[in-house]
Amino acid sequence: MLETQSPTTGAPSGSDGAVVRFDGVTKIYRGGGGVRNLTLNVQPGEVFGFLGPNGAGKTTTIRLLLDLIRPSAGTISVFGGDSRRDSVEIRRRVGYLPGDLALYEQLSARDVLSHFAHLRGGPEWSQIHSLATTLELDLDRPIRSLSRGTRQKVGIVAALMGEPDLLVLDEPTSGLDPLVQRQVHDMLRAAATAGRSVFLSSHVLSEVAQVADRVGLIRDGELVTVERVLDLRQRAAHLIDVRLRQEPSRDAFASLPGVTVCTVSGRDVHLEVTGDLRPVVSAIAASDLEDLSVREPSLEEVFLSFYDNAS
């Protein structure tokens, strides 16, 4: 049975509070590919980013969750219900955007969204209309005449309408221009703030890092690691290059708190700093400074270096 919605957040909870729980899930295709022994969970009010290269098993995981395909081993529970047995009830509370989005070519966006709204037995048209207005989506052109980005907008409205408790989005911003990507990210953050959960996949960490609370890395069908984005950010070293007017003493900077790497060559100093920047900045300010640059490595580099260290 599905557990009932909690009245305060609108967010549902399973026995341990997780909205989605994969437990030892395996799905292998005949031609290879699939996922192996996947265990993960998504919490209420959380944006979970699922990161991996194409073909790593992200779409397989998502289609398993929606009961479009069935696991060969393991169990998947959503809202505390079984992904297969309780599938219809689960899908009533899930908004889904497929990675390989296909819409009914002969119909207009208005037809498609009306159709799904009727099938969901619910969302008010005014809400659909306001989502479409926000994304500047023209509802009355036939799908076959729409560009990829515009189709993606139709898919996003279809997923978000009715404010489902769980959003499952496969590469949601692919094909969208940066401005719209940002709008979509804002919508997802707003959904999470309202206590709903988001499970989104991407092959770009920078995107996931912008919206997700936690990131799971999947490679060749196996979940490699799950990290909090906040932890990743704290781990991220700042790369600081300083040029002074005269050569500094060898250990002027090396002994400062947070400095992990310090190389001095002539008047140039290269520092890598994690954590609090203030001691280093103060020291630099007090020195005879000629030039300064501060760079933050991409989270991709951090994440991957972390993964490489961990393995």
Added chain:
Amino acid sequence: MTTPPELQVDAGPTRLRTIFARALREERGALIGWTIGIVAFCLVMLAMYPTVHGNAGFSKLLDAYPEALRKLFQLQDYTTGAGYLRTEVFSFVAPLLLTLFAVLWGSDLTAGEEERRTIDLLLANPISRRRFVSEKWLALVVGTIVIAAALEGALGALGPLFKLHVAWSALTAAVLGSWLFAVAFGTFALALGATTGRRGIARGVTTTIALASYLLATFSQLVSWLRPVRNLSLWQHTLGVDPLGTGFHWWRLGLVVAVTLVFGAFALWSFDRRDLAT
């Protein structure tokens, strides 16, 4: 100048409340086309009838044909209205046109959505796979009724303009037989499409079996060793028993309905247990 969004009048949602409604809507163009085609075919056949009707020369000519040929082409009473329709309309072309339409559509009902990948988004909605298949099947039944009704209407209503008179009940028996044959194979194509997810397989296999069914029933009139197995042919039960001349054969029609329901049940069962379009 563009109108600010808050001043725009929005047309609101459209209908398309069910998968059934959308299936018919998407097939609308094809339905109209096939209906026009079948009515046009009827008109051509009716227009030629006055040259045959009561033509003693024709009767003599046909009597001179070998019996085998007369049976094969169902040439008995060719110069009467019912006999003419049996030969020219119901012996092959009209039932098979209706069947071809049903097979093409039936194979597309679920497998088409899988091949076009629209199924993912559709089944993200809270509807069971069984409901999806059932509504699609219902659309097939209703859509073929439209074409069958056009067939009956064209022959029954326009026939008298060409001096072709045939009892409505006899005509209805023949059209009902054609329709049941078409729906049976349309459902079979749906079941194969639901099992394999591939339209091509569903179409190829179903068309072959439907043709074999026609050939078995027809040639069993000539080839005695085929006679014991001709009841395996759905054509035999629907059109092989000359519904225009002998009316409704209820147990045979009931048998075809039962077989169709078995195909439908198989479609529900096999679609429910599969991985979709992987």
